[in-house]
Amino acid sequence: MKPIPVGAVVEIIGGELVKGSPDLLIEHGAYRLKQIKHKRTIFFTNTKIVNWQSLLTFLPLVIVTEWAYRLKEVPDGVTILKVEDMTNAYWKFVEYYRSQFKIPIVTITGTAGKTTTKEMVKHILSSEYEIVATHLSNNSRTELLQNLLRIGETTKAAVFETAVGAPGDVLGAGRYFKPSIGVITNIGSHHLNYCKTQEGYIEAKAEMLQIVGKGTLIINADDANTKKINFRGFQGKIIRFGKSNADFIVSSITYTERGMRFILHHGGKQYVVKMPGYGEHQVYNALAALAVVHEIGVPLQKAIAQLATFRKLNKQLQMLRGINGSLLIDDTWSITTTSLDAALRVLNKLGIGKKKIAVIGTITDLGSWGYSIHKLAGEIIYKHGVDILITVGEHASIMASKAQQLGLDAEIYSFKNNMLARSLLNKIADNNTIILIKGDMYSEAIHELAAQLRRGEELA
Known part of the structure; x- marks a missing residue:
């Protein structure tokens, strides 16, 4: 301060x-x-x-x-x-404190990817600037004042996560930060216990347009729910990223031994981008981050070189040695249908020729929408397919029931606690097995199980 x-x-x-x-x-x-x-x-x-x-x-x-x-x-x-x-x-x-600083301030919201995108922006900018950023995912209302006051006389830019637990949360953050750049990574289904409906949740995310005002809005051109936002009346600049009809276009996405590789098309030029972490969703996070830093003034080639040195966060599709010689993908940072879809895509890409096991926990903060969203999760599991499905938690069993009803060709197990799941995994995992464990950071059972399954160093 x-x-x-x-x-x-x-x-x-x-x-x-x-x-x-x-x-x-x-x-x-x-x-x-x-x-x-x-x-x-x-x-x-x-x-x-x-x-x-x-x-x-x-x-x-x-x-x-x-x-x-x-x-x-x-x-x-x-x-x-x-x-x-x-x-x-x-x-x-x-308002007085905020008015003292004429620096770029970025706010990022989205159902999934906001923490990673924020960390990527911070990593790229930190090579030249003194940056203030949200610590990990500490993005609650109670942290807003503390984050604002961390901006000091030598700060050159700031990047903050803007969570949506309820309508008005983004507007509240905007009153503190008054961002010059706003990002919506994507809009899935989450926090419906307070937003009440999917439309209400989309509107809560769309509050970003109001807090950006005449600044710059960066959005995912391929996200179906983001397309439902009413942009009429927005007076700022819109930058889109995606596979087509965008300002930052991605093509030739491939998995490599240590992460992802893709071609970025922008301003009539092409750039080869290499980055750590697996999954197409990770590519979208990188596109958003590159769009942000480019808008701030960092040359793309320089930003891409810095992105290659980014270290992804723990428990976000983290690849490790697992029990009995297996491979473990620890994705227990959070769980939404959006991030579940992304995680299963990674499991299937990395699990070619292996026995694929998905261990899935309960999705939280859904209120009366809990049953329908867990059914949707079951549909996502069925769409991607696994060899063995294990759910942990009473509500998570709804996913298993729906996937089974749809005809998932897999062994399916539903447990109320992690002890039985651990016992089963000890019996069925071997050196030709890849295990995805997916859950919420607040689920003690899932975190205990993930810790029990980890057996060695991070692999990528």
Whole structure:
């Protein structure tokens, strides 16, 4: 954070300094008690603090509040700024802080691929710029202020994930970041417990158009649900990536020993791109990232060379040695129907001539849509085919039932816990087996099972 003196904050938020020095420099911000982790934090709160003892470690501390404290009860080292409307004061502070930086800020949303795309953009830009980015997938509403305040005087660009747990989430992020570039990687089916319908989920993702305003929007030209967005009235620039009818066109996608290779067509030129990680979906992530950095000003050839050195994230289609000499694809970062489809494509590409086993966990955050989305997952499994299907979790069994009903030619097992799945895999896995384990980062059973199946170093 760029330090700000208390006296300047008083003017920004229209408050009154009732205790403390106007010269104290503020270096951190928070609006929840648990976010206070450093000294010199400005804390915006409507709650009256009664347990000062818990905050003594973090003094000096600045509190913005509507409460009229009895100053003799307030410890030395606590600065009090009194305001009439704390919420209004908070947003004045946020908007002022954002206004200080005239740098490219990128926000990325999508059902799948946003973390990888963000990490690719960060990796490419970091070769020349000081970059601020969302840490891994810490993209919740509670992280927005912290991410904004990580931008400092030497920051040259920032790239943030913008998650959709409910309608309004992208708009909320936009109020903090005011991005100059927005990306929608794809739109599948997720978080329907809050978005209620598929159309509602698409509309929630489409909030990206509003927060970009007259900036640049980068979208997947091949994604069916993205095509359903109403772009009428959007005043910014649109850049598309895909296999055709796009600004960044991909062709000749091939699997190699260490990742993917493809041809990129842009501006009348062709570029050979090599990158780590497997899957056509990974190619789309790379296209989005290359479009972003090119828009910022990085020459494509330079960006492509930097992309080749990218290290993919753990538990995202990570290839490892598995039990009994098998190959293991650990894809337990998250699970949606979109990412399940991508993972099964990789399993079938890498599993030619091998016994292919898919171990699939429950898809979360679906609410009343749980049954229908798990049935759709079963259809996806049937479409791609495997030799052995193992589901773990009560709702995951819906996938197995649907795939079986459709006529999946495979041995099918459904378990409520990972112990029985582990026992079965010990019996059937050998050195001619490839195992995909696919689940959610919050599923303890799936993560325990993945850890038990890993037997060696990462292979690619």
